[in-house]
Amino acid sequence: MDALEVEDLVMHFGPVRAVDGVTLRIRQGSVVALVGESGSGKSTVGRCIVRLLEPTGGTVRLAGADITHLNRRQLRPHRRDVSIVFQDPAGSLDPRLSVGDIVGEPLRLMRRKDIPAKVSEALRRVGLRPEVAQRSPHELSGGQRQRVSIARALISEPRLLVADEPTSALDVSVQAAVLNLLADLQRDLGFACLFITHDLSAVEYLADEVAVMYLGQLVERGPRARIFGAPAHPYTQALLSAAPVPNPAEQRARKPVLLGDDLPSAIDPPSGCRFHTRCPVAVDTCRTVVPEQRVIGEGGHQVACHLVQDDGTGPDVRTTLGVTR
Amino acid sequence: MNTVLEVKNLSVTFRTEDGTLSAVDRVSLEVGESEVLAVVGESGCGKSVSAMSLAGLLPRTATVAGSVKLDGIELIGADKRTLRSIRGREMAYIFQEPMTSLNPVFTVGHQIAEVLRTHIGLSRQAARDRSVELLKLVGIPSAERRVGDYPHQLSGGMRQRVMIAMAVACDPKVLIADEPTTALDVTIQAGILDVLRELRERLGTSIVLITHDLGVVADLADRVAVMYARRVVETAEVHELFSRPQHPYTAGLLGASPAAGRHAETHRLNEIPGLVPVLAEQPDACTFADRCPRALDTCTASEPNLTPGPHRVACWNPVREPVEV
CATH class of the missing domain: 3.40.50.300 (P-loop containing nucleotide triphosphate hydrolases)
Incomplete structure (x- = not known):
């Protein structure tokens, strides 16, 4: 049984088609990165999974249980199975509560016993001293606050952690500490993780599998090594080529694929393949026919692109269209 | 020039x-x-x-x-x-x-x-x-x-x-x-x-x-100036800075970002322990001394100034060996 099964997930906000048919599975104990740019719908997927939002369509199953349309009371027994950590730890921690109250709150809602001892243990696990429990969130640094969010998220021992841009608001040196911590905790506690991010270097460090989103849909998914080593979708290729690497010699030898600046509207998404308006290699079919997800390689490597063959071969926009510097 | x-x-x-x-x-x-x-x-x-x-x-x-x-x-x-x-x-x-x-x-x-x-x-x-x-x-x-x-x-x-x-x-x-x-x-x-x-x-x-x-x-x-706690701690030509950082803070920062092809199973990101000092509590010390893995007695006793030359560093015990990139 998978920790998470999302099938054909749809989330519309009025006319805005934020998520439009996303299918995703996470095996027990594995880390799947959901990658995409602003407006791709990746955070909305995360919010549907923890049921901060009720999906417009499709199903969300947590450890086999369908939670798609459960009401608050019905959701309660499933709450311990999934937690979320947000990007901005300052905005997601209640300033009126002590750190101890914040971390222990999930257990209190589940009417558990020995909460103070469990809070101390949870704090220790994320690298904070137990005395921090008496402090207020505003007394802590950004990195420490994110550790508090992680402690709170993991105290109920969930099967699945949704981490929504957990390091994006942090400085590089603090990011490193939080990424190391997530890697350690995930290895030691064995929870499954949906790691939502735009930071590709963090993805390569943490993820087992990668799913790439564009304008509400998945364009490609597969094992980490395949996505980074042999990306098949032109959008994945462009994304990888555009992220600068912190090495001047290597960076200057690279050729980013420039896509143009305009992301189409999610109110009236392009017909056919949604990426066709920015795709450098689009052909007529792309404008009219919606591409299906197809398996193209080992480890369940899938892509939704007309131009990729069944064996995974196809255009590489990085070699044909990269801008030489 | x-x-x-x-x-x-x-x-x-x-x-x-x-x-x-x-x-x-x-x-x-x-x-x-x-x-x-x-x-x-x-x-x-x-x-x-x-x-x-x-x-x-x-x-x-x-x-x-x-x-x-x-x-x-x-x-x-x-x-x-x-x-x-x-x-x-x-x-x-x-x-x-x-x-x-x-x-x-x-x-x-x-x-x-x-x-x-x-x-x-x-x-x-x-x-x-x-x-x-x-x-x-x-x-x-x-x-x-x-x-x-x-x-x-x-x-x-x-x-x-x-x-x-x-x-x-x-x-x-x-x-x-x-x-x-x-x-x-x-x-x-x-x-x-x-x-x-x-x-x-x-x-x-x-x-x-x-x-x-x-x-x-x-x-x-072309050139880089690295600032830490209100001061410039190192300046150098860009390739030189990335391949031979001399200030321990610069070296720490470079090791903190995930590099291509590295996964948490086999690599660990460099963390810089401690926090940036808010106020200069010890005006006669290097501002990085209390977080520095290479600190000597001199570092807390007197403040280093930038050395002259094309690659300048303000450090009593600079890194001399090139880093692995």
Whole structure:
């Protein structure tokens, strides 16, 4: 049984088609990165999974249980199975509560016993001293606050952690500490993780599998090594080529694929393949026919692109269209 | 190479209710003709305050000491007339958030034309024609039509291009770009970095690039100044800095970002323990000493100054061995 099964997930906000048919599975104990740019719908997927939002369509199953349309009371027994950590730890921690109250709150809602001892243990696990429990969130640094969010998220021992841009608001040196911590905790506690991010270097460090989103849909998914080593979708290729690497010699030898600046509207998404308006290699079919997800390689490597063959071969926009510097 | 901008012992303090707060401490920098100098550091290191002080964009509560010379003309303590002839004309700025820096009630063409009419007294028609040219220069497609757009009609990347067009309207000698791509997605960032690169090549503009992103530095900078706790701790040519960092903070920062092909199973990101000091508690110590893995007794007893030469470092026990990249 998978920790998470999302099938054909749809989330519309009025006319805005934020998520439009996303299918995703996470095996027990594995880390799947959901990658995409602003407006791709990746955070909305995360919010549907923890049921901060009720999906417009499709199903969300947590450890086999369908939670798609459960009401608050019905959701309660499933709450311990999934937690979320947000990007901005300052905005997601209640300033009126002590750190101890914040971390222990999930257990209190589940009417558990020995909460103070469990809070101390949870704090220790994320690298904070137990005395921090008496402090207020505003007394802590950004990195420490994110550790508090992680402690709170993991105290109920969930099967699945949704981490929504957990390091994006942090400085590089603090990011490193939080990424190391997530890697350690995930290895030691064995929870499954949906790691939502735009930071590709963090993805390569943490993820087992990668799913790439564009304008509400998945364009490609597969094992980490395949996505980074042999990306098949032109959008994945462009994304990888555009992220600068912190090495001047290597960076200057690279050729980013420039896509143009305009992301189409999610109110009236392009017909056919949604990426066709920015795709450098689009052909007529792309404008009219919606591409299906197809398996193209080992480890369940899938892509939704007309131009990729069944064996995974196809255009590489990085070699044909990269801008030489 | 001619030095265009010369900053010597620049210090900035703010008067606050809790007394005087130092934000920048004796910073010295030089920028040559058509050179890109990156100023790198984490939140609160003083990089943005330094940039703003260069042309007096700081609030009245700030006190600026030291010397800032643009083409030999002293700006610190200069009269309003001198400053007016320089700010926006010889030295221009672009900020992180293009939406809040553009006026929502005027077309972008109007806003660019205003700069041209104010600073160089162009006629209405000439200013409009030049605006179109500038929009083309920064890579905005169908510039003749876009010149009549309001800021909300443009995407984030297009707005940042408009900001750059406004900044370079008067052909400034120095462009100060404060986190110009931080708010943008990577595929859009790549385009903006290309625009900056082209300005430098075609117009010979010198650029001071303020950023926390080492990938952006690796992409664009000729030289790098690393700031830590209000001071410059190291400056060097970009390839030299990345391959042979001498300050332990620089080395730590480079090891903190995940590198390509590395996964948590086999690699661990470098963490810099501790926190940035808020106030200089020990004026006679290196500000990094209490977090430094290489600290000696000297480091807490006296403050190191930058060594002379092309690769300068302020450290009593610098790293000598090249790092593995």
